[in-house]
Amino acid sequence: MTKTDELDLVAAFKALGHPTRLAILGWLKDPESFPPQDRPAAEVGVCLKHIQARAEVSQSTASQFMAVLQRAGLVTCTRVGQFSHYRRNEDAIAALGKSVSLSI
Numbered sequence: 001m002t003k004t005d006e007l008d009l010v011a012a013f014k015a016l017g018h019p020t021r022l023a024i025l026g027w028l029k030d031p032e033s034f035p036p037q038d039r040p041a042a043e044v045g046v047c048l049k050h051i052q053a054r055a056e057v058s059q060s061t062a063s064q065f066m067a068v069l070q071r072a073g074l075v076t077c078t079r080v081g082q083f084s085h086y087r088r089n090e091d092a093i094a095a096l097g098k099s100v101s102l103s104i
Contacts, residue, residue, distance in 0.1 A: 008073070012096050015072035020055050021065050025074060027054060028088045037085075044078045045087030 016022050027033065031041035034050040052062035066086055069075045073092040078085045 009096070009099055011072045012074060012092075015068045015074055018065070018068075020057065021069055024051055024055060024065060025069065025088065025093075027051070028075065028086065031087065039080060039085075041085075041087075044080055045076070045085035047080075048084045048086065051086065 016025070028046060028051075031046050034041060034046045034054070037044075037047055037050070048059070048062055048066060051066065052059055055062055055065070057065070063084075066075065066077070066084070070077055070086075074089055074096075075086045076089050078087075
């Protein structure tokens with residue numbers, strides 16, 4: 001495992017180290033469980049305001065949570081007008097699982 005791979009793994013574990021961020025990643029497995037949006041969640045992801053409401057945190061805290069998950073590569077963000085929509089990065093999550101199984 002290269003130094004870069006190790007840093008990526010550490011970033012992913014740090015992102016998943018907070019219970020709410022871990023929960024959010026789990027919730028995003030089923031984007032249709034969130035309230036309806038103007039554009040389908042399967043197409044653009046889940047609007048930050050819906051994630052914020054489910055997590056019962058402030059908009060600022062929800063934004064910070066999502067920024068950490070995005071920097072770790074676990075979610076992607078799509079802007080629709082003034083709103084940010086998030087969805088899981090399934091390729092990165094699968095790669096994380098593979099990295100963990102190979103490194104432990």
